[in-house]
Amino acid sequence: MKDISVKDLENTAVRMRMKVVDMIYKAQSGHPGGSLSAADFVTACYFKYMNIDPKNPRWPDRDRMVLSKGHVCPIQYACLAGTGFFPEAVLDTLRKEDSMLQGHPSMNKCPGIDISTGSLGQGLACAAGMALAGKLDKKDYKVFCVVGDGEAQEGEIWEAANTAHKYQLDNLITFVDFNNLQIDGTCDEVMPNGNLGEKFRAFGWEVIEIDGHNMEEIVAVLNKCYASKNGKPKCIYAHTIKGKGVSFMENQCGWHGAAPNQEQYEQAMAELEAQLNN
Amino acid sequence: MSELKKIATRDGFGKEIVELGKENPDLLVIDTDIGKSCQTGSFRKELPNQHLNVGIAEQNGAGLAAGLATCGKVPFVVTYAVFGSLRMCEMIRQEICYPNLNVKIACSHGGVTPANDGASHQAIEDIGVLRTIPNMTVIMPADYNSTRKLVRQAANTYGPMFLRFTRDAVPQIYGEDVEFTIGKAHQIQDGRDIALIANGDTVRLAIEAAKTLAKDGISARVLDMHTIKPLDVEAVTSAVNEIGKIITIEDHNILNGLGSAVCEVAAELGKGIVKRVGIQDQFGQSAPYERLLEMNGITVEHIVKLAKELQ
The missing domain is CATH 3.40.50.920 (Rossmann fold)
Known part of the structure; x- marks a missing residue:
């Protein structure tokens, strides 16, 4: 665990958001909405908690990060560049031919990606497999997983939730990115999830509800989860805003998978820059 | 050889996987609640620490295996051929074949051998579906001894593989000394x-x-x-x-x-x-x-x- 203040993490998260917007603008393709809603807790994981070695991306004892909602990989790419897995210039190749930065993450193309994802609902089972391997091998590493609220409509999520409970995977720390938006509308309109936190609790998980954009709360919950050995998998039920940090993207499902034009890009970058050192 | 007693290929898998598990502590069996009919009972008894059961949740079994494989485990996901191909299909494609992970899908009840169970359990599309996916190897042995040889080779060869066994006792064709090579008729x-x-x-x-x-x-x-x-x-x-x-x-x-x-x-x-x-x-x-x-x-x-x- 690295010694970094909440204020520095907040500024880092803003810088990661700027990279997200920048790379999607340059690619003219990608998913800004979910990348921005997950930005704060993914940044906290990479810059404070995760025990990783950019020079040895497949180090067996490392902490892992699985984006079950693989389309928000721009925020993971920004964090991997920011922690030294590849040069920042690589971010400009997002979604371009022969790039290591595929539209959805590919573990054999990009160093630091622990499993290839992109088809929704599948990442939590993979993360559970990694956490189970850690238990079988008596290793102390943690596995972080990011699940979307829309994605929780997939049945395999709940099969994996059962498995994590059965095998007491307290080393599996899952964020549910509760932004209540999916492609065709709000989750409540498309397919109401009810209270996802209560659902995970019913599956035997420890559930902690937080404001997913409050870095103090994120750090407090991760301190607790990182140290826990109570036999329960962890669900951090994070209230978030899709598109967080860019005024015109916030709470708009249209920004799920759209790239900004030049004017929108300049406004977004200016808005984010103003949030630095606030 | 036809005088030898008939024995099912699934029994060849059940026998060989125990030997392989003893040799390699990273080899795991992931059952999906049909271990009894897929002949993993001996493995479960003899190697309980290498045995998992995810219940009636094949998709999750495939995903769990992928995650385990990224950590150096050699998981064999065990089910019937119809579920191990079609129910798990997209998980096999996305999380096993695309990342080219060392996961084996080992299935009994291939073809129409689950005869009296009816069409729902008969696997007639599995090979076609799985041979279409890049990185996948597809194997169907003919008898007990060739099953044991091919399962051994599969366990010791890196990459995603689908192994198709059958339910019924079939005549033994090969002696124990006959060698088989994956990819070679x-x-x-x-x-x-x-x-x-x-x-x-x-x-x-x-x-x-x-x-x-x-x-x-x-x-x-x-x-x-x-x-x-x-x-x-x-x-x-x-x-x-x-x-x-x-x-x-x-x-x-x-x-x-x-x-x-x-x-x-x-x-x-x-x-x-x-x-x-x-x-x-x-x-x-x-x-x-x-x-x-x-x-x-x-x-x-x-x-x-x-x-x-x-x-």
Whole structure:
């Protein structure tokens, strides 16, 4: 665990958001909405908690990060560049031919990606497999997983939730990115999830509800989860805003998978820059 | 060899996987609540720390295996062929084959062998679906000993693999000393007039047909094509060039299985004729296994008739 203040993490998260917007603008393709809603807790994981070695991306004892909602990989790419897995210039190749930065993450193309994802609902089972391997091998590493609220409509999520409970995977720390938006509308309109936190609790998980954009709360919950050995998998039920940090993207499902034009890009970058050192 | 007692290929898997698990502590069996009929009971008893059961949740079994494989484990996900191909299909594609992870899908009840269970449990599309996915290897052994050899080789060879076993006791074809290589057809006998290319339980039909044909002076080459992908293109090419007349025999839809794979080779060579014996693109029903084969013309008599017509 690295010694970094909440204020520095907040500024880092803003810088990661700027990279997200920048790379999607340059690619003219990608998913800004979910990348921005997950930005704060993914940044906290990479810059404070995760025990990783950019020079040895497949180090067996490392902490892992699985984006079950693989389309928000721009925020993971920004964090991997920011922690030294590849040069920042690589971010400009997002979604371009022969790039290591595929539209959805590919573990054999990009160093630091622990499993290839992109088809929704599948990442939590993979993360559970990694956490189970850690238990079988008596290793102390943690596995972080990011699940979307829309994605929780997939049945395999709940099969994996059962498995994590059965095998007491307290080393599996899952964020549910509760932004209540999916492609065709709000989750409540498309397919109401009810209270996802209560659902995970019913599956035997420890559930902690937080404001997913409050870095103090994120750090407090991760301190607790990182140290826990109570036999329960962890669900951090994070209230978030899709598109967080860019005024015109916030709470708009249209920004799920759209790239900004030049004017929108300049406004977004200016808005984010103003949030630095606030 | 036909005097030896009959034994199912699933039993060969159940026996060999225990030996392999003892040799490699990273080898895991992931059951999906049908371990009893897939013959993993001995593994569970003897190696409980390497045995997992995810319940009736095959998709999650595939994903869990992928995650375990990224950490150096060698998971065998065990289920019936219909579920291990179709229910798990997209997880196999996205999380196992695309990242090229070392996961084995080991399935009993291939083809129409779950006969009295009816169409829901009969796997007639599995090989076709899985051989379409890049990085996947598809294997169907013909008897007990070849199953043990091929399971051993699969466990010790990196990469995603689908292994298809069957329910019923079948005659033993090979002795314990016969060696098999994934991707290399096993020639049971050579011949000049017709090539019979079969896999799994239908290899015995090819052998019987060859014996009948021999009585009429027709000499058959019999190939056990236990690996459907990667196909032994060299063996098929030799059959096309040297004989030119081929009958494929399989307990699988005639679409996209062994017959189709052989046809692809012959068509690209631009010569030879191939007749496909297999499931006639129709669902099965609850009936005795031999009757289901008859309904689809998967019989010694039909193979012999086709072979004679080609002379």
